[in-house]
Amino acid sequence: xxxxxxxxxxxxxxxxxxxxxxxxxxxxxxxxxxxxxxxxxxxxxxxxxxxxxxxxxxxxxxxxxxxxxxxxxxxxxxxxxxxxxxxxxxxxxxxxxxxxxxxxxxxxxxxxxxxxxxxxxxxxxxxxxxxxxxxxxxxxxxxxxxxxxxxxxxxxxxxxxxxxxxxxxxxxxxxxxxxxxxxxxxxxxxxxxxxxxxxxxxxxxxxxxxxxxxxxxxxxxxxxxxxxxxxxxxxxxxxxxxxxxxxxx
Numbered sequence: 001x002x003x004x005x006x007x008x009x010x011x012x013x014x015x016x017x018x019x020x021x022x023x024x025x026x027x028x029x030x031x032x033x034x035x036x037x038x039x040x041x042x043x044x045x046x047x048x049x050x051x052x053x054x055x056x057x058x059x060x061x062x063x064x065x066x067x068x069x070x071x072x073x074x075x076x077x078x079x080x081x082x083x084x085x086x087x088x089x090x091x092x093x094x095x096x097x098x099x100x101x102x103x104x105x106x107x108x109x110x111x112x113x114x115x116x117x118x119x120x121x122x123x124x125x126x127x128x129x130x131x132x133x134x135x136x137x138x139x140x141x142x143x144x145x146x147x148x149x150x151x152x153x154x155x156x157x158x159x160x161x162x163x164x165x166x167x168x169x170x171x172x173x174x175x176x177x178x179x180x181x182x183x184x185x186x187x188x189x190x191x192x193x194x195x196x197x198x199x200x201x202x203x204x205x206x207x208x209x210x211x212x213x214x215x216x217x218x219x220x221x222x223x224x225x226x227x228x229x230x231x232x233x234x235x236x237x238x239x240x241x242x243x244x245x246x247x248x249x
Contacts, residue, residue, distance in 0.1 A: 024226040026058045032085070032205035033217035050204035051220075052095070059092055059198045060226045062157045070153040070201065072222030076119040077147030082208040085218040088114030089155060092198035109204070113155045113177045113195065115163050117218075119147040127153075127163050129177035141167020155195075
């Protein structure tokens with residue numbers, strides 16, 4: 001067993017060095033802003049602005065048993081009550097259909113793995129995969145600047161995700177995502193769980209402040225990295241060793 005573990009470790013290192021198994025890395029940074037178009041405060045019908053790279057090279061897949069980690073910082077100090085910034089992954093197929101077919105992309109946010117950041121006196125974050133289901137509040141550490149979150153989101157292929165906020169101490173929470181909740185029963189959406197056919201890294205600002213004049217904005221600097229699980233690397237590596245032995249035999 002020790003030899004097997006050692007072989008797996010060596011093979012994984014060799015594969016990483018040789019680039020046989022490459023990790024997908026996506027970087028997003030910038031400022032999202034806007035004003036509310038509805039005078040009713042906190043009614044969930046505000047405006048939204050988002051950033052997303054939809055190129056094939058910027059797509060994360062779970063077919064290789066990968067885990068996606070999103071690291072970065074968001075600054076939502078300018079947001080007022082009712083507005084929030086979301087960071088995470090949205091389903092590729094649903095996002096493409098939503099953006100290419102409909103006048104807005106709101107549908108894609110119903111099948112996703114997202115962390116939502118709030119500013120002001122609430123100063124907390126939570127995890128969700130749609131607009132209704134979400135985890136309990138995770139308060140930003142007391143030593144952190146109010147409205148500035150340093151975080152890590154780990155999104156696992158087993159249908160769970162974990163959010164860690166950094167400050168004087170690390171605080172974290174876990175949430176189970178993956179329940180299909182849009183177009184259930186439609187053959188187009190049949191398959192495994194959400195995100196299985198690819199997903200995009202996204203930053204979304206939802207504006208619902210009843211402020212029709214002065215825009216609110218949020219800054220983000222995030223990096224998403226897809227890393228194959230060690231077991232997958234080991235199997236790939238052992239498969240390569242097996243083929244080499246057969247050729248030399």
